[in-house]
Amino acid sequence: MNFKNYCQRSLPGLLKQYGLIKNRPPQNSVAKLAYRRKEETGSLIISCKRTEYNHYSNQKYNHLDEVVLASKGWNHSKSKGDYFIVNPNPTPPNDEKVSLNDVDINHNIRNCLFDQNIHQLTSFQNEVFNTILQGKHSLVAAETGCGKTLAYLLPIIHKLMGTKTNALNTPKALVIVPSRELAQQIGIITQVLTEAVGLKSQVIVGGRTKKMMLNPEFSDVDILIATPGAIGKLSTVGVYKLNNVEMAVFDEADTLIDDSFIERLTGIVKRLSQSQIILVSATLPTSLPAILEPYSDRLVKLTSPLLHKPLNHITQKFLKVGRSTKPQQLLQIVKNKSDQLLVFTNRNETCHWLSYFLKENGLVCSRVNGNMNYADRIEQWHNFKSERSRILVTTDICSRGLDMINVKHLINYDFPLYVADYLHRVGRTGRFGTRGFVTNFVAGEKEVKVVQRIELAIRKNEPLPNVDGNVTRIVQKKILRKMREDELM
Secondary structure: OOHHHHHHHHHHHHHHHOOOOOOOOOOOHHHHHHHHHHHOOOOEEEEEOOHHHOEEOOOOOOOOOOOOOOOOOOOOHHHOOOEEEEOOOOOOOOOOEEEHHHOOOOHHHHHHHHHOOOOEEEHHHHHHHHHHHOOOOEEEEOOOOOOHHHHHHHHHHHHHOOOOOOOOOOOOEEEEOOOHHHHHHHHHHHHHHHHOOOOOEEEEOOOOHHHHHHOOOOOOOOEEEEOHHHHHHHHHOOOOOOOOOOEEEEEOHHHHOOOOOHHHHHHHHHOOOOOEEEEEEOOOOOOOOHHHHHHHOOOEEEEOOOOOOOOOOOEEEEEEOOHHHHHHHHHHHHHOOOOOEEEEOOOHHHHHHHHHHHHHOOOOEEEEOOOOOHHHHHHHHHHHHOOOOOEEEEOHHHOOOOOOOOOOEEEEOOOOOOHHHHHHHHOOOOHHHOOOEEEEEEOOHHHHHHHHHHHHHHHHOOOOOOOOOOHHHHHHHHHHHHHHHHHHO
């Protein structure tokens, strides 16, 4: 060894020996992780197949740190079989509870809630209750499964007591929802509450509007729950009158103001100029359509601390798979489970095929997607809700608002391509803080990109960025951008 090399190798050691420099962490990214693991301990939040990527509760990153992801190399063909698991956070934020005895609400409503074993509201529910009670236009945005429906129904019912309508088919409150299944679900909750105080509620959905127009029925209705298409048609021909609506709720607002719904919504909003507007969603809309712009400056924004954050009380496994192996991997999971399972696909055609595949392998399975007629959808949905079938294969039509308290395991057979869809889907399990498990199959390049955003947010304990529920507009922008690029080529 020559003198120069000897000095280069020996000098750092001598400096360390005399305390003139400290041990420096290695510069390689993976080696940095292993080094940091020696320095830090805490609860295991992300456990990985490659343990050097594990993440602990007290690991912090500053803006200069490179956050190395377990999913970083998942676009490589050799990454198949890799995985990471997000464990429940052992110390979720404590939400103060408010006793119903301390809430200024009619005693009959309070007693009805007691009968349903509900004795408290969360501080967020109480804030929503008071804001709506004051008659303010409101934008309510909070994570899935936190009780938003109850939060807006209670003040509406309380305000309507003593102001019962005399005109038939002329509601005082209107709740608009994007799907028939969600309308029926909210209708059941509303009926329980309204019957306790002598009010009337109704549900109208698409599928029989032509019959209702030809042979309309007229009755007392205080609260009307409806889908946009149904109420749009029936109010246009005068079967229902909206001129007395005092409060109008747009539940799953991020979906309703999506470009695919906005044309139907515009005609309805024009008839509600005298109404208190309440927008409710699990994601915060990035913008409002022109028809709602007059309300934008007057909207009171009510957001929960966990908005846009991945649910921290459920377990999630992200598994890199090959497209051709997904059916067999799904079959292996469902055959080893006895609980109810919810399986999401991205396309109606995949939903149909997958349900037939499971049935051919001896499994009792229901399916719900947008290509089915209403009667079949409702029958399949009720089979699953009543536990006559253990598995429901569906699309994002069942990802919004539906309460599936018995679903303990959810499988994203096709991983969603948009963060908003991911948040809505995983919210179908772990309802009201209960434990749940999500298995995510990750196959394509676009899916990997979304997973990397989610993993980064979990590691940094931050909300997911740029959550936009207007998926139709996003897709249209991508198509237009691609067309412009093609024209320039």
